[in-house]
Amino acid sequence: MDRVPLERKVLSENDRIAADLRARFLEHGVLCLNLISSPGSGKTSLLERTLEALPRQDRVAVLTGDIQTENDANRLKRFHFPVKQITTGGTCHLDARMIERHLADWRLQDLDLLFVENVGNLVCPSSYDLGEAAKIVVLSVTEGEDKPLKYPSIFFKSDLLVLNKIDLLPYVPFDINAAAENARKVHPGMEIVKVSSLTGAGLHEWITWLEAKRKAHKSLVETAS
Amino acid sequence: MHEMGIASSVLEAVKTEMQRYPESYPCKVGLRIGEMSAFDPDALRFCFEAMIRDTDWAALELAIEFCPRRHHCHACDHEFIVRDYDFRCPQCANFAINCVSGDQLELAYLEVEEYGPGTVGAKSTQ
Numbered sequence: 001m002d003r004v005p006l007e008r009k010v011l012s013e014n015d016r017i018a019a020d021l022r023a024r025f026l027e028h029g030v031l032c033l034n035l036i037s038s039p040g041s042g043k044t045s046l047l048e049r050t051l052e053a054l055p056r057q058d059r060v061a062v063l064t065g066d067i068q069t070e071n072d073a074n075r076l077k078r079f080h081f082p083v084k085q086i087t088t089g090g091t092c093h094l095d096a097r098m099i100e101r102h103l104a105d106w107r108l109q110d111l112d113l114l115f116v117e118n119v120g121n122l123v124c125p126s127s128y129d130l131g132e133a134a135k136i137v138v139l140s141v142t143e144g145e146d147k148p149l150k151y152p153s154i155f156f157k158s159d160l161l162v163l164n165k166i167d168l169l170p171y172v173p174f175d176i177n178a179a180a181e182n183a184r185k186v187h188p189g190m191e192i193v194k195v196s197s198l199t200g201a202g203l204h205e206w207i208t209w210l211e212a213k214r215k216a217h218k219s220l221v222e223t224a225s
Numbered sequence: 226m227h228e229m230g231i232a233s234s235v236l237e238a239v240k241t242e243m244q245r246y247p248e249s250y251p252c253k254v255g256l257r258i259g260e261m262s263a264f265d266p267d268a269l270r271f272c273f274e275a276m277i278r279d280t281d282w283a284a285l286e287l288a289i290e291f292c293p294r295r296h297h298c299h300a301c302d303h304e305f306i307v308r309d310y311d312f313r314c315p316q317c318a319n320f321a322i323n324c325v326s327g328d329q330l331e332l333a334y335l336e337v338e339e340y341g342p343g344t345v346g347a348k349s350t351q
């Protein structure tokens with residue numbers, strides 16, 4: 001009997017493509033953000049409000065993933081930025097190859113900001129690096145404040161927690177401070193913004209975070225080139 | 226649920242590695258799964274066993290090492306296992322947020338055995 005060391009990641013092929021994407025994003029100065037949440041927490045709604053708030057001349061694009069339908073892409077196309085739907089046909093997450101394939105006919109040098117809306121799922125997307133600069137997790141107030149403790153991986157790996165649907169707080173027994181505390185238990189110091197993608201409340205906090213991220217990324221790109 | 230995809234990636238890796246050992250068969254593959262990796266060891270084992278059933282590798286064993294979350298303390302250079310999200314260093318009580326282990330999904334090793342004359346399913350060697 002012989003034991004041979006393997007010592008490599010199981011998802012090494014995905015990670016290789018993701019690293020390649022990340023290098024290309026950096027080369028062309030594209031900030032890529034990967035939005036992750038349970039089905040229906042409000043990823044598309046948040047993007048709708050965001051695209052609405054961004055100036056028309058901003059070089060922004062969206063890739064949106066779902067198992068079936070073009071619904072989310074159709075909702076987002078109204079804002080006149082380039083939008084493409086990725087239908088996975090059953091797969092519960094996006095992987096780096098899907099991103100690579102769907103970016104093929106866009107010129108990265110024409111973009112500054114790329115949003116990726118992942119398939120609604122709080123577990124699987126956390127394992128697949130898409131070459132993004134940051135993951136963002138969206139949690140809505142109807143889901144329970146214990147979710148960060150039940151699904152620690154995604155809260156641990158995300159830079160920002162967007163607590164969405166705060167307009168519903170008067171109607172649900174959701175302890176928003178406990179939710180924030182739980183998120184910071186899993187991910188000490190995690191940044192949190194509280195928004196309603198319906199009423200627009202708190203949205204400026206999210207836009208402020210986004211603009212700071214864009215600025216930081218820009219100086220990173222400049223030092224890299 | 227993506228444990229099926231992971232199980233098939235593991236088998237793919239074993240297949241590739243086994244090309245280097247044409248006179249042998251794989252008996253055990255070692256995997257490391259971190260506490261924060263979002264993978265369920267039991268679900269993975271279930272998928273893995275379903276995939277090898279009724280194949281030449283039906284006896285291939287999956288050995289999973291579960292890796293707890295470990296943090297490193299900058300203040301005193303101590304490394305410790307995090308329990309109940311308590312990030313205070315047990316040695317110096319400093320708040321240590323530098324995670325050094327716990328989100329891995331890695332292939333660690335493969336154990337191979339040479340086909341003997343009496344091995345079931347042995348390939349004929351000229």
Ligand SMILES: Nc1nc2c(ncn2[C@@H]2O[C@H](COP(=O)(O)OP(=O)(O)OP(=O)(O)O)[C@@H](O)[C@H]2O)c(=O)[nH]1
Pocket residue numbers: 037038039040041042043044045046066072119120121164165166167168195196197198199
């Ligand atoms: N009250 C309220 N409803 C919201 C808010 N944001 C989203 N919704 C509603 O929640 C539902 C789901 O929102 P989506 O934006 O489609 O959620 P999603 O995360 O993109 O969903 P999937 O892509 O299917 O995973 C829709 O009916 C939205 O109108 C909010 O801030 N407040």
Ligand SMILES: [Mg+2]
Pocket residue numbers: 043044045072117
């Ligand atoms: Mg959506």
Ligand SMILES: [Zn+2]
Pocket residue numbers: 298299300301302303314315316317318319
């Ligand atoms: Zn210490």
